[in-house]
C-alpha cells in the first residue's frame with residue numbers, strides 16, 4: 197500500500213502497460229487518472245484501443261475500491277492536457293505521480309519512412325510526452341510535496357534499433373527531456389526517471405517489423421537478442437518496476453534510465 201492518499205496519472209492507459217500501471221497503483225491504494233486517445237493511427241500496423249477498453253481500465257481500478265477519472269484525449273493537444281490536469285487536481289485533490297506512457301510505433305526501413313510517419317511518431321512520442329510534463333510538473337512544483345514522474349522510453353531510446361529510426365529518435369528525445377527536467381526539479385524533491393522496456397506483449401504488435409528483422413538476421417538479428425532465455429516481459433512486471441521507482445523506496449533515485457529489457461542491452 198505504498199500509494200495510500202496519493203493520486204497517480206497515467207497516459208495511454210486504455211490497455212497494455214498503461215492499464216497495468218493504473219491497476220497496480222490502485223492495488224497499492226492510489227486514486228488514479230487515466231487518459232487515452234482511443235483511436236487508430238494511419239501510420240501504425242496495429243489497431244488502437246476503443247473507449248470500451250478505457251472503460252474497462254476504469255472498471256478494473258474501481259474494483260480495487262479506488263476512484264478513477266478517465267479522459268479521451270490526445271497528448272499532442274496541449275489545451276486538452278491542461279484541461280485534464282486541472283480536472284484531476286480539482287476532483288482528486290492533487291497529483292503525486294505522472295507516467296508519460298502514451299506512444300505509437302511503426303517498423304520500416306529508414307528509406308521508407310514517410311514524412312507522415314515521421315511526423316506522427318515524433319509528435320505523439322516526443323511532443324505528447326512534452327505536453328504531459330509541461331502541464332503536470334508545474335502542479336507538482338506548486339504543491340510543494342515532491343512527486344515522481346516516469347517517462348516511458350524503450351531500448352530504442354538508448355540504442356539505434358534498426359527499422360525503428362523514427363521511433364528510436366523519439367525515444368532518445370524523451371530520454372534527454374527527462375534527464376534535463378530531472379536536473380531542474382530535483383530541488384523540489386520531484387524525481388524524473390525513464391524506463392526502457394524491450395518487448396512487452398501488448399496491442400503494440402508491429403507485425404511489419406518481423407520480416408525486416410528476419411531478412412537481415414545474419415547482420416542485424418543479434419541487436420534484438422536477449423541475454424536471458426526469455427522473449428517478452430509481462431506488462432505487470434513493467435508496472436511493478438514503475439510502482440517501485442515512483443515510491444518512497446526509490447526516494448534517492450532520479451535522472452536514471454532503467455532498462456527492463458531481459459538483458460538485451462548487455463549485448
Ligand SMILES: NC(=O)c1ccc[n+]([C@@H]2O[C@H](COP(=O)([O-])OP(=O)(O)OC[C@H]3O[C@@H](n4cnc5c(N)ncnc54)[C@H](O)[C@@H]3O)[C@@H](O)[C@H]2O)c1
Nearest residue numbers: 208212213232233270271298299350393395396398399400
Ligand atoms: N510493447 C512493447 O514492446 C514496448 C517496448 C518498449 C517501449 N514501449 C512503450 O511503452 C508504452 C506503452 O505501450 P504499450 O506496449 O502498452 O502499447 P499499447 O499500444 O497497448 O498502448 C499505448 C497506448 O497509448 C495510447 N496513445 C497513443 N497515442 C496517444 C495519444 N496521442 N494520446 C493519448 N493516448 C495515446 C494508445 O491508444 C494506447 O492505448 C509506449 O510508449 C511504447 O512506445 C512498448
